[in-house]
Amino acid sequence: MNMHAQPQRTPAETALIDAFGERLSLLPGDGAVMLKRDDAIEAIKHGLPTRRVESWHYTDLRRLLTSVPDFDPAAATKAIAPVIEGSAVLPLLDGVSTPKLPEIEGVTVQRLSEKLTDGSVAPGLDPYGADDAIGALNTAFVADGYFVDIADGAELDKALELQNLQSAGQTHVRLLTRVGDGAKATIVERQTGEGAALVSSVTQLVLGEGAEVTWLIVQEQPDTATHLAQFKAHLGKNSRLTLFVMNAGGKLVRQEIVVRTTGEGADFKLRGINLLAGDTHTDVTMVLDHTVPHTTSTEVIRNVVTGKARGVFQGRINVHQYAQKTNAKMACNTLLLSDDGEFSTKPELEIFADDVVCGHGATVTEIDHDHLFYLMARGIDEKSARGLLVKAFVAEVIEELDDEAIVDALEARLDAWFVAHG
Amino acid sequence: MPAVQDTIDRVRKIDVDQYKYGFQTEIAMDKAPKGLSEDIIRFISAKKDEPSWMLEWRLEAYRRWLTLDEPTWARVHYPKIDFQDIYYYAAPKSTPGPTSLSDVDPELLKVYEKLGIPLREQEILAGVQKTDVSEFEEASDNVYKSGRVAVDAVFDSVSVVTTFKKELAQAGVIFCSISEAIREHPELVKKYLGSVVPTTDNYYATLNSAVFTDGSFVFVPKGVRCPMELSTYFRMNEKNTGQFERTLIIAEEGAYVSYLEGCTAPQRDENQLHAAVVELVALDDAEIKYSTVQNWYPGDAEGKGGIYNFVTKRGDCRGHRSKISWTQVETGSAITWKYPSCILRGDDSSGEFYSIAVSNGYQQVDSGTKMIHLGKNTSSRIISKGIAAGFSQNTYRGQVSAHRKATNARNFTNCDSLLIGDQCGAHTVPYMEAKNSTAQFEHEATTSKISEDQKFYVMQRGIPEEEAIALIVNGFVKDVIQQLPMEFAVEAQKLIGISLEGSVG
Numbered sequence: 007m008n009m010h011a012q013p014q015r016t017p018a019e020t021a022l023i024d025a026f027g028e029r030l031s032l033l034p035g036d037g038a039v040m041l042k043r044d045d046a047i048e049a050i051k052h053g054l055p056t057r058r059v060e061s062w063h064y065t066d067l068r069r070l071l072t073s074v075p076d077f078d079p080a081a082a083t084k085a086i087a088p089v090i091e092g093s094a095v096l097p098l099l100d101g102v103s104t105p106k107l108p109e110i111e112g113v114t115v116q117r118l119s120e121k122l123t124d125g126s127v128a129p130g131l132d133p134y135g136a137d138d139a140i141g142a143l144n145t146a147f148v149a150d151g152y153f154v155d156i157a158d159g160a161e162l163d164k165a166l167e168l169q170n171l172q173s174a175g176q177t178h179v180r181l182l183t184r185v186g187d188g189a190k191a192t193i194v195e196r197q198t199g200e201g202a203a204l205v206s207s208v209t210q211l212v213l214g215e216g217a218e219v220t221w222l223i224v225q226e227q228p229d230t231a232t233h234l235a236q237f238k239a240h241l242g243k244n245s246r247l248t249l250f251v252m253n254a255g256g257k258l259v260r261q262e263i264v265v266r267t268t269g270e271g272a273d274f275k276l277r278g279i280n281l282l283a284g285d286t287h288t289d290v291t292m293v294l295d296h297t298v299p300h301t302t303s304t305e306v307i308r309n310v311v312t313g314k315a316r317g318v319f320q321g322r323i324n325v326h327q328y329a330q331k332t333n334a335k336m337a338c339n340t341l342l343l344s345d346d347g348e349f350s351t352k353p354e355l356e357i358f359a360d361d362v363v364c365g366h367g368a369t370v371t372e373i374d375h376d377h378l379f380y381l382m383a384r385g386i387d388e389k390s391a392r393g394l395l396v397k398a399f400v401a402e403v404i405e406e407l408d409d410e411a412i413v414d415a416l417e418a419r420l421d422a423w424f425v426a427h428g
Numbered sequence: 429m430p431a432v433q434d435t436i437d438r439v440r441k442i443d444v445d446q447y448k449y450g451f452q453t454e455i456a457m458d459k460a461p462k463g464l465s466e467d468i469i470r471f472i473s474a475k476k477d478e479p480s481w482m483l484e485w486r487l488e489a490y491r492r493w494l495t496l497d498e499p500t501w502a503r504v505h506y507p508k509i510d511f512q513d514i515y516y517y518a519a520p521k522s523t524p525g526p527t528s529l530s531d532v533d534p535e536l537l538k539v540y541e542k543l544g545i546p547l548r549e550q551e552i553l554a555g556v557q558k559t560d561v562s563e564f565e566e567a568s569d570n571v572y573k574s575g576r577v578a579v580d581a582v583f584d585s586v587s588v589v590t591t592f593k594k595e596l597a598q599a600g601v602i603f604c605s606i607s608e609a610i611r612e613h614p615e616l617v618k619k620y621l622g623s624v625v626p627t628t629d630n631y632y633a634t635l636n637s638a639v640f641t642d643g644s645f646v647f648v649p650k651g652v653r654c655p656m657e658l659s660t661y662f663r664m665n666e667k668n669t670g671q672f673e674r675t676l677i678i679a680e681e682g683a684y685v686s687y688l689e690g691c692t693a694p695q696r697d698e699n700q701l702h703a704a705v706v707e708l709v710a711l712d713d714a715e716i717k718y719s720t721v722q723n724w725y726p727g728d729a730e731g732k733g734g735i736y737n738f739v740t741k742r743g744d745c746r747g748h749r750s751k752i753s754w755t756q757v758e759t760g761s762a763i764t765w766k767y768p769s770c771i772l773r774g775d776d777s778s779g780e781f782y783s784i785a786v787s788n789g790y791q792q793v794d795s796g797t798k799m800i801h802l803g804k805n806t807s808s809r810i811i812s813k814g815i816a817a818g819f820s821q822n823t824y825r826g827q828v829s830a831h832r833k834a835t836n837a838r839n840f841t842n843c844d845s846l847l848i849g850d851q852c853g854a855h856t857v858p859y860m861e862a863k864n865s866t867a868q869f870e871h872e873a874t875t876s877k878i879s880e881d882q883k884f885y886v887m888q889r890g891i892p893e894e895e896a897i898a899l900i901v902n903g904f905v906k907d908v909i910q911q912l913p914m915e916f917a918v919e920a921q922k923l924i925g926i927s928l929e930g931s932v933g
Contacts, residue, residue, distance in 0.1 A: 060501065063859075327850060342865040345832075355856040357875050360847035365874040370862040 013053060021074035022050055025176070026146055029077065033149055036125030042132065046145035054139055061137045064318040064350045065289040070258050071232065074204055078175030081201075085169055089194050089224055089415045093165040096152050101177030103150045112160025112189070118151035118180055127153070127182065130210060140234045140262060144206040147178035154193075158186035158214065165192040165411075170207055172199040178206045187214035187242075192412070195223045195237075198255070202230040209237045213245035215269065220248045222412065224419060227256035229284050236262040241301075243269030250407060251278040252416065253288050254423045263292040267301040267329075276305040277407070279400045281420075282315035282347070283427040289318035296329040303333075308400045309340040311347035312427060322354040323364060330359050336366040341373060341399055343392075393424060457666055460517035466490060469638055472517050476607045476641070479614060489627035489637035496631045502794040503823045503855060504763045506699070506736060514701060516639045518666040520583055578603055580644045580660040582673055590644075592656065599655050601685075602647040606674050609645035616647055620678055624707035624744040624771070632703040632765075633740040636672045640705065643673035648683035648714075657913060662691035664724070664735070670701040677707070679714035681747065686717040688916055691724055691760075697733045699762060704739045712747030712774065717755070719912055720768075721920055724760035731790025731819070734762025741768035742798075745777035745806075753780040754797065755911045757920040762791060767825065769798035772806035772834075779808040782908040786924050787820030787852070796826035796857075801837035801867070812843035813905045815924075816852040827859040830867035837867040845875040846904055 015023070026047045035043065054071060055062035078100075085097040094108050096115060103117040121127045131148075133141030152168060168181050185191060195209060205227070213219060227233045233256040241247055253259055265274055274294065282288050294303055309317050317340070325332045340349045353366040373395050381391035397420065404416045460471050469490055473483040498509075578592035580603065596603045602613060610617050627637040644660040664671045679685055691702075702724060708716050718741075727734025737760075743752035754768040770779025781797040799808035808828065816822035822845065830837035845854035856873045878900050886896040902909075902921060909917050 330850070340862070342862055342867065345865050347865065348861070348863045350859070350861040352857065352859050353871070353873070354858075355845075355873060355875055356853070357845070357847065357855065358850075358853045360850045360852070360877045362847075363874075363876050365872070366856070367873075368858070368860055368869070368871040370860060370867055370869040372865045372868075 016054070016068055016071070018071040018074045019050065019054055019068070022143070023047065025074070025077065029147065033147070034119045034122040036123065036128070038125045038128035039122050039131065042128060043146050046133065046142040049133065049136075049142040050139070050146065055137055059137050061291065061320070062139070063352070064320070065260055065287065067139060067260070070287060075175050075202055081172060081174045083171045083173040083199065086171065086198075088165070088167040088169075089196060089222070089419065090165045090167070090192070090411050091415070093167040093194060095167045095169055096154070097169045097171065098151065098177075098179050100172045100175070101150055101179055103152055110162070110166070112157045112162065113166070114155040114157070116153040118153055118182065119149060121153050122148070130182070134238070134264060140206060140236045140260065141208065143234065144178050144180060144208045144236070147176070147206065148180045148208070149178060151180035151182070154181070154183045156183070156185045156189045156191055159188045160186065161190040162192065165194055167194040167196055169196045170205070171196075172201070172203045172205060174201040174203055176204045181207070181209045183209070183211045185211070185213050185217040185219055188216045189214065190218045192220045192409070193222070195221065197223065197225040197233060197235065198227055199231060200228050204232045205234065207233075207235045209235075211237070211239040211247075213239065213241050213247055215243045215245065217242065217245045219246070220407070220409070220412070221250070222416070223249070223251045223261070224416075225251070225253045225255060225259065225261065226419070227259070229255060229257050229286055231256050232258045234260050236264065238264045239266070241265065241267045241269065241272035241274060244271040245269065246273045246275075248275040248277070248407070250416070251276070251290065252281075252419060253279075253290065254281040254419065256288065257286050259286070259288040261290045263290070265292070266295040266297060267303070268297060270298050270300045272298075272301045274301075274303040276303075276307070277403045278305075278307040279403055279420075280307070280309040280317055280319075281400070281423050281427070282309065282311045282317045283313045285314040287316045289320070291318070291320040292322065294321070294323045294334070296323070296325045296332040296334060298328065299330045299332070301329065301332055303335070305336040306403055307338040308403050309338070309349060310343065310396055310400060311340065311349050312343045314344070314346040316347070317349045318351070320352045320354070321366070322356060323366070325355075325357045325359050325362050325364060327358040330361045332359060332362040332364065334362070334364045338366075338368045339399075340370045341396060342370060343372065343396070397424065458519045459515050459666070459669075462515055462668070463512040464514070464516055464639065468516055472639060472641060475517065475519075476610070478607075478610055481618070482610055485622070485627065486638050489634050490639075492628055493631070493634040493638055496634060498631055502765050502825070503821060504765060504792040504794050506763055509701060509736065511635075513668070515666065515669040516672070517641055518669045578656055578658050580605060580658075582642050582644070582660060582662045583665060595655070600649045600652050601654050602645065603658055604645055606640070606643040606645045606676060609676070613645075613647070616678065617645070617676070620707070620709055621676055622707075624709060624742050625705050625740050630740060632738040633705050636674060636703050636705045636740070640672045640674040643675045643704070645675070646677040646685060646687065648679045648685045650680040651682045653683070654685040657686050657688055659688040659690070662689070664691075664700060664702065668698070668700070670703065673704045675704070675706040677716055677718070678709045679711065679716050681711045682713045683711075684715045686913060687719070688913065689718070689720045691722055699733060700735050702735050702737045702739070702761075706739070706741040706768075708743035708752055710743065710745050710747060710750035710752050710777075713749045714747060715751040715753075716743060717753045718743070718768070719755040719916055721757045721916060721923065722760050722764070723923060726760045726789060726791050727762040729789055731762070734791075735760065736763045737761035737766065738763075739766040741766065742771065743769065743779070744771045745774050745779060747777070748774040748803075749776045750774050751778045751780075753782075753911070755782040755908065756784070756795075757908070757912070757923065758783070758785040758793060758795060759923045764791075764793040764795050766795045767797055769800070770808060771800045771802065772808060773802045775803040776805045777803055778806065780911075781808075781810045781812070782911040783812045784815070784905045784908045784920070784924065785813070785822055785824075786815045787822045788818040789820060790818070791820040793821070794823040794825055796824045798827045799829070799839060801828075801830040801834040801839070803834060805836045806834060807838040810839070810841040810843070811907050813908055814843070814845040814854055815848065815901065815904070816845065816854045817848040819851045821853045821855070823855040823857060824873075825857045827861070828869055828871070829859075829861040830864045830869070832863050834864050835866045837864060839869045841871040843873045844904070845873075846901070847875065847877050
């Protein structure tokens with residue numbers, strides 16, 4: 007235990023606290039929002055989490071966050087082509103939403119800066135726990151984002167892409183989405199940019215009764231950026247959420263996924279691929295709460311580690327006492343391709359109900375030599391054979407998505423990564 | 429679901445007061461004053477007639493302990509322990525180191541007889557049956573009398589007797605209490621004590637280093653296969669005492685030893701602290717098999733009383749091709765905090781951990797293992813079976829790590845939990861850390877209740893429900909039971925039955 011009550015602040019902590027002082031007058035919000043911001047910065051003043059905080063065990067943010075860039079008013083970036091062709095795009099350029107909101111039938115879009123100013127989003131700004139550093143950081147600084155409301159029964163015929171792009175400095179955005187009863191939608195959350203930026207992004211999603219959503223997070227930050235993201239969802243009765251997360255970039259990345267089933271019959275699917283290269287650190291942490299009876303979930307995470315990359319997957323499934331008949335399965339498979347790479351995983355089960363079927367599996371291994379031999383015996387050179395096997399290992403997760411347009415789009419991203427790092 | 433309701437009803441009626449070792453014995457005791465201070469440590473050290481280096485070692489640990497905070501990361505909840513409200517030394521008065529059984533207080537011998545622990549080696553050697561079987565019926569089915577097992581009996585703070593010493597000495601094996609080892613074999617103790625669990629290791633291990641009062645010492649020299657099973661039987665008897673024992677087992681090159689540990693305590697309303705340290709050292713080609721049947725008093729049906737069991741157990745596979753195997757059956761204690769671990773330092777070394785943790789009533793178990801792969805081609809295997817019933821919380825917490833140079837590290841982990849009743853919890857917290865690309869780690873965990881299909885299958889063959897459940901539970905833990913020495917396996921199976929009585933039948 008630390009003997010010192012108040013350890014000295016790191017340069018990053020100091021920079022964040024100073025930045026808050028400077029930015030305060032520019033941040034939108036009514037009294038309630040500003041109070042939440044004050045509470046949040048207080049939490050940061052107590053220090054960023056270290057490995058002693060269990061949920062940050064493998065990502066010592068205090069040590070890893072070595073510097074924080076200043077806000078850069080000159081930053082200017084442009085919207086890019088969407089992942090899925092023909093999607094409606096909602097861009098957030100250097101943390102600022104567009105005033106020209108697209109007209110989509112059944113969808114109401116509002117700029118979050120307005121909702122902060124009128125205080126209507128204040129109740130949702132609380133961090134979800136004392137160890138929620140990303141929530142606190144975002145609440146303190148969030149200036150913009152979108153509020154997307156999909157009407158009851160609306161079935162979107164084209165995908166919606168939320169683009170969070172930045173060229174420098176810091177951006178702190180929040181994406182709030184409500185999907186009405188029986189509505190259907192495919193939403194892409196694109197996280198990319200250029201330069202050594204610090205990004206915090208919090209997504210909150212609420213699914214109404216019988217809603218069906220496929221949500222894709224495509225994170226391709228440059229290997230100089232720090233990306234701290236959170237995805238929180240509440241799943242209503244008989245709703246279905248398929249969350250696909252692809253991490254293929256960033257210097258320091260933490261993607262938190264916090265999901266709660268709040269209605270019976272809800273189903274959650276998480277499919278993730280983490281492609282790690284260079285001298286980077288990527289952490290995917292999931293907390294899944296089954297709070298009501300008869301809900302199901304499956305999670306499959308595939309990781310490829312090359313170079314000096316360090317990867318982390320923490321997944322905790324909590325089955326509450328009342329949540330009988332829960333069926334939850336989780337798997338995390340990792341291919342370690344380099345001697346300097348590292349992968350740590352902590353799949354947890356916390357179970358308070360007895361009539362459940364829960365399981366998890368985790369493996370860490372290198373490429374199977376028999377598989378390699380099989381391909382090479384057929385005249386394929388080693389490099390190509392390895393490439394084929396690695397691609398097959400991760401593509402399996404993508405192919406499960408069952409929508410040709412999405413599968414093609416994601417495989418294209420996958421290929422782009424292999425070209426750059428293969 | 430009537431069947432589920434039925435199970436719940438039965439769980440409600442749970443009665444954990446089936447602890448058959450709950451009696452206490454009036455024996456004149458020699459005690460140190462309550463509380464902990466440097467003076468108490470000096471007192472313990474003087475009582476044990478220890479050399480000055482040992483006292484220094486203890487004091488250093490104590491000073492270190494004062495700077496530490498109690499760990500809070502485990503999933504166990506209990507009121508704060510008042511370390512000044514405990515007797516750190518309590519010994520039966522008549523034992524200034526008995527030389528033969530006839531010197532031992534007959535009351536004490538009775539305790540062990542009642543527990544079924546054979547200290548009368550002559551009878552065992554001759555295969556003579558006890559004549560007073562009726563009086564100690566409970567003991568009559570005990571497994572110990574069947575085989576030849578050398579026993580070190582530890583009563584509160586001291587070792588009262590060790591059997592078969594002579595025969596073991598002929599084979600070159602040293603088996604004695606640790607106090608005796610400190611006096612008689614200081615060079616060995618100095619070399620190995622604290623080399624696996626250093627005094628700075630953790631809160632409870634540091635406390636133990638400062639105040640440990642007794643425990644067992646085993647040294648198996650080069651090339652010797654220990655001719656019999658060794659065993660230590662721990663008994664906590666005195667009120668308000670803590671038991672702090674220290675066990676050190678060394679297997680030299682090519683040696684083999686199998687060691688069993690058992691423990692019980694009287695039924696009391698207050699909680700008692702047990703903080704032990706076990707260190708194992710296996711040199712080249714050596715093998716140590718360590719089995720525990722832990723049956724400390726678990727507290728009553730309301731969760732009152734019971735032992736707080738905070739134990740640090742660690743084995744060091746120091747030599748190439750060495751092997752350490754931990755097998756544990758945990759049925760007792762109000763709180764169990766225990767992670768028998770293996771440091772796989774030598775190339776081609778292997779570690780194993782087999783565990784059954786049964787919790788009922790208000791018991792809290794947080795147990796598991798650590799497999800630390802350092803050498804090349806090391807392998808480890810973890811099989812953990814947790815069974816939670818009543819209002820208990822049962823957690824598996826384990827770590828498997830492969831360090832940068834641990835090429836071809838291999839691990840297989842399987843932890844399964846069975847829930848009986850909806851007021852209990854089962855948790856799995858595994859940590860996997862791979863820093864070498866040739867590592868191959870596999871982990872799987874499941875949690876479920878006894879499936880209706882399984883139960884139906886057994887019952888339709890005419891087996892009543894209670895027996896059917898017992899059969900399924902036994903099948904569930906079979907992988908681990910098989911790892912126990914035969915004599916222990918029988919006892920363990922019975923213990924599991926007793927622990928779950930009232931919840932499954």
